[in-house]
Amino acid sequence: MEVRDRFSSWTxxxxxxxxxxxxxxxxxxxxxxxxxxxKIHCDAIGxxxxxxxxxxxxxxxxxxxxxxxxxxxxxxxxxxxxxxxxEPQAAASSxxxxxxxxxxxxxxxxxxxxxxxxxxxxxVAVLRRVGAGITVESLARLLGSxxxxxKGAIFAxxxxxxxxxxxxxxxxxxxxxxxxxxxEKALALAGVKLPAPTEGPGAASGRSAAxxxxxxxxxxxxTAGRIEVAVARLREARRLAPNDPLIAGALQRLAPWAxxxxxxxxxxxxxxxxxxxxx
Numbered sequence: 001m002e003v004r005d006r007f008s009s010w011t012x013x014x015x016x017x018x019x020x021x022x023x024x025x026x027x028x029x030x031x032x033x034x035x036x037x038x039k040i041h042c043d044a045i046g047x048x049x050x051x052x053x054x055x056x057x058x059x060x061x062x063x064x065x066x067x068x069x070x071x072x073x074x075x076x077x078x079x080x081x082x083x084x085x086x087e088p089q090a091a092a093s094s095x096x097x098x099x100x101x102x103x104x105x106x107x108x109x110x111x112x113x114x115x116x117x118x119x120x121x122x123x124v125a126v127l128r129r130v131g132a133g134i135t136v137e138s139l140a141r142l143l144g145s146x147x148x149x150x151k152g153a154i155f156a157x158x159x160x161x162x163x164x165x166x167x168x169x170x171x172x173x174x175x176x177x178x179x180x181x182x183x184e185k186a187l188a189l190a191g192v193k194l195p196a197p198t199e200g201p202g203a204a205s206g207r208s209a210a211x212x213x214x215x216x217x218x219x220x221x222x223t224a225g226r227i228e229v230a231v232a233r234l235r236e237a238r239r240l241a242p243n244d245p246l247i248a249g250a251l252q253r254l255a256p257w258a259x260x261x262x263x264x265x266x267x268x269x270x271x272x273x274x275x276x277x278x279x
Contacts, residue, residue, distance in 0.1 A: 002039040005030050012066075014040060016159045019080040020100070021053065021069040023156060029058045029221075029229070030066060031236055032149070032213055038068070042079075044086045049079050057152030058213075059120040060221050067152035103137035107154070108170040110161045112179045119183040121216050122153035123162075125195045128180050130163065132173050144197025149213055192216045211240035215247055227254065 003012050003026065012026035017040070030036060032055050040049040053068035109130050119127065129142055136154075140147045157163040164170055187194065193216065218233035231254050238247045 001041060003028075004037040005034060015065075016155075017083075019070070019077050020072060021056075021067065023159065024066040024068060025063050026066055027064065029060060029064055029217065030055045031210075031217070031233065032056060032058060032152075033210060036068060042083060045079065045082045047079060047082070057120075057122060057149075057156070058217060059123075059156070060217055060226075065156070067156060069152075101136050101154070103135065103140070105136045105165065106133050107136065107139065108133045108164050108167065109173050109176050110164040110169060111171040112176050113162070118186075120153060121187055121192050121194050122150040123157055124180065124183045124187065126150050126153050126157060127162070127176065128184070128194075130173075133170075142197075143195065146195035146197050149195045149210075191219050208240055211237045211244065211247070214240065215250070218250070222254075230254065 001012055001014055001024070003010055003024070005028075008028075010026070010028050012024045012028075014022045014024060016023040022040075034055045036053050036055065038049075038051050038053055040051070042049060051070055053070050055066055056069045057067040059065040107130055109127070125143065125146065126139065129139055134142075139154075143150060154163065158165070161169070184194070193212070195212070214233050214237035218230045218237060221227075221230035221233060231251070234247060234251050234254070238244070238251065241247055
């Protein structure tokens with residue numbers, strides 16, 4: 001597929017393609033909320049599908065992935081019907097991986113990965129709360145304001161069979177204790193916080209869920225050595241939370257890779273916060 005984001009474009013491949021969205025394996029990432037223009041070249045039906053989509057989650061760990069949501073159609077798109085007839089295996093996968101979940105759907109842990117796996121902060125936030133089983137409604141209540149940020153991770157985990165919907169497919173929850181603990185430790189060492197509910201709009205830090213997601217993504221890129229991308233994500237986070245000292249401080253520490261204008265803005269924010277403290 002071809003992906004266009006504002007003034008740039010690149011090539012990616014699709015996974016878990018459905019009428020309401022898809023998962024991309026991509027060399028580049030885009031922040032949640034960003035609208036992309038997609039051209040999906042589908043050899044199975046000899047057709048190129050052109051559609052807009054909105055990024056609902058991103059995963060920077062290699063291989064980098066994006067979850068993209070399409071505009072909800074009034075009926076199943078004609079191109080998807082043709083694809084299902086042409087690809088029986090894709091049809092079976094589509095039936096197994098739902099595009100929507102009711103609030104009373106019970107989520108269960110599947111079998112943990114046999115090898116070490118990199119989980120995104122959103123995935124860990126979900127996995128650590130599932131336990132022996134949890135409904136979507138209960139998970140939403142536990143995560144509060146952070147739930148919109150992790151919704152895409154639920155579908156990504158279902159697609160990888162790490163979350164399942166049927167008791168016959170569920171694994172032993174105690175076998176997940178080690179993998180989840182290792183994932184939490186790795187994220188903590190990288191300075192990445194798990195999604196968690198805020199105390200209400202305009203919490204003390206002033207950092208919204210969207211700004212936190214961009215901050216976490218920037219730190220993940222930094223950990224992986226993608227410094228230019230990390231700086232770009234942190235700048236986007238700062239635009240959403242201009243008075244956040246943690247974001248400003250991270251940009252200042254990346255001074256050699258940031259423009260003078262960006263550094264001046266970061267320094268101004270930091271100085272302003274320091275002045276407020278002294279007063």
